[in-house]
Amino acid sequence: MSADCVDLPQTAGTCDTSQLLPPDLARCIMDPEQIFPSGFLACAPAGPEGANRDEYIKLVHRQLQCGKIRLRRQCRAVGDVFCVAKSTPGKQREVWNGSQAGVAEDAFMSLDSPPPSGVEACGVATDDTFFFHKDKQAGAERLRRLDKVFEERGMPKNQAKDVTLQPAMTALGCELTTQPPAAEPASSKLVRLFAALLDLFLQGQVSPSGLNRALGVEQWFCLLNRPMFSVFSAVCDFVRREPPESIQFLPEDVQSEILVAAAFAPLLGADLGRDFLPQLIACDAAGTHGFGVSYMPCSQQLVRSVSSLSERRGDFVRFFQEPDEPCRKDRLGTPHELPFHKWQFHTAISAKARWKAHAGLLEAHGLHIALKWALRSAVRFHRRVVVLIDAKAILGAASKGRSSAPGIRGVLRKIGNLLMATNSLLRFVYIPSEDNPADAPSRGIVRRVRNRSRKGLNVPG
Structure with missing residues (x-):
């Protein structure tokens, strides 16, 4: 965690989001007992220690200054935070860890919900919103209305990341194209992953936590082509070894799985036109x-x-x-x-x-x-x-x-x-x-x- 690297707005809380929701939904999300039906934590989780604690304090100070958070004498539920690297070098994103907060499982989107159908679909991932349209004119009208609402509510969009009515775009680390219809890992990320896997194989040694980080990126892209998951077995056992930060030699079966994953890297993608x-x-x-x-x-x-x-x-x-x-x-x-x-x-x-x-x-x-x-x-x-x-x-x-x-x-x-x-x-x-x-x-x-x-x-x- 590096407090100075975390992206924060100059001024947060510029609009009252509860005023933008239907009354029934607004009452629901303002009721802690409905958001946390499993009950509330009796005590706060252990916070960051050592250098991370100092960075966490600095991050909280920055968030207080911009108005993103406020201090409270009492709280009904608690959770810790961690930071992950962004695609922009030297930048980080703060992530609230809600896994211990008692949020019900059915509150999350899953495969149990029917897939979207029709002429358009919308997806939201953190602060990114992306639309898919089968009709260009309908897409233009939808984006015009969305921009108008954002402007009226004082929610400026990131012009540098804005993509409008293009046959290709990058979202969630993947390149989405309409000709041909496909979802592929972003080239820049795939090249770095391929090089990392080859380096691991040639070096023959790595820490379990280091391999775990590389495996996390690999498995994210494996979601595009799930049969790739079957490659990994011995690797999963290796990343559980203790101590996690110690450099260890890679067993032969782990090296084989890493090499196979590197060789199959060109197949990490999904053909959306089948x-x-x-x-x-x-x-x-x-x-x-x-x-x-x-x-x-x-x-x-x-x-x-x-x-x-x-x-x-x-x-x-x-x-x-x-x-x-x-x-x-x-x-x-x-x-x-x-x-x-x-x-x-x-x-x-x-x-x-x-x-x-x-x-x-x-x-x-x-x-x-x-x-x-x-x-x-x-x-x-x-x-x-x-x-x-x-x-x-x-x-x-x-x-x-x-x-x-x-x-x-x-x-x-x-x-x-x-x-x-x-x-x-x-x-x-x-x-x-x-x-x-x-x-x-x-x-x-x-x-x-x-x-x-x-x-x-x-x-x-």
Whole structure:
């Protein structure tokens, strides 16, 4: 922490933000019991020590002078602060650590919320606001209105960082482009990361905390291409070593992972223009027999709709229940019934397992087999592939791109290889076992699609 390097406005608190909010929302954020429903801390956390304490005192003095903070005799909740480096050399950003303040988990944005849709989307990250528009005229009008409100409320924008109606921009350390539609690590940051990884490999020694800092940047960019996470295992164990600041020699397996990460650096990016593969694919594995993969050709519009349920906690899909099927189990969460029957799925694979293994490992291999079948032809590359799966553990691990279980981690690396080599993106949707069309093939039961009358049925497409 360096107090003089922290960016602060000349005068803070130039507007009363509570006057800009609807009354109901204003009352909510002014009520400490609603912001901190888990209760308040009885005592303050341990503050900075040593040189950091002196810098912290200087920082508080600067904040008091500009009006960013005020002194209080009593407080209802407390939290500490830390500083992180900004992209501008020699500049820092103060960050309030709210992890101990009791803020409810559902107060944060997450994948459980449906993705934005329509002609525009807005994102806010700390003090940065960015818009994405499909219509240039609508974008110009939106930015004009935003600038007008900022001006009326005495909130000057940073002209040096202002980007207006451009086909490319840099946000959150990433370069966003419309031609081609993609999100890539900013070139300047990626070059420094690549050089740092090569230097670590060549030097062969580093402190755990130093490697942890480099790994933090690497993992931020891995969010653009999650299969990259599967590269790291031994590195994660090394950064936990004690003491954290001592220089230590890198084990061979750690060096290998660092070198692989450097070699794969050009793949750290996301293709935003991939279309959906016009199929719903289901996979399953059973210890009594082996593996099953089923599929149903359908329109991209339908697959896109099902994909919106991907990785959302509590959401799952069902199909029409057949008259001869037993009663379904009650499931926690929100069901979404698709207007189809399981018999409308074709059996692609019904294969007997060649070895005995844990159920989770078999499910991971079942997913790998389904992906190899889906990407068996080059015409299927560069697509978003929606897979229905009834194993929540594998769904979660594959969605994150990594697992601490050695056996599953090995299979995830094979899946990651396929995805990166074919520029494909997997989207997972949970389906209960009794609704999974691949459940029967995984038990050696192959069902043929019957030529039923389609009168009165909602058919794919």
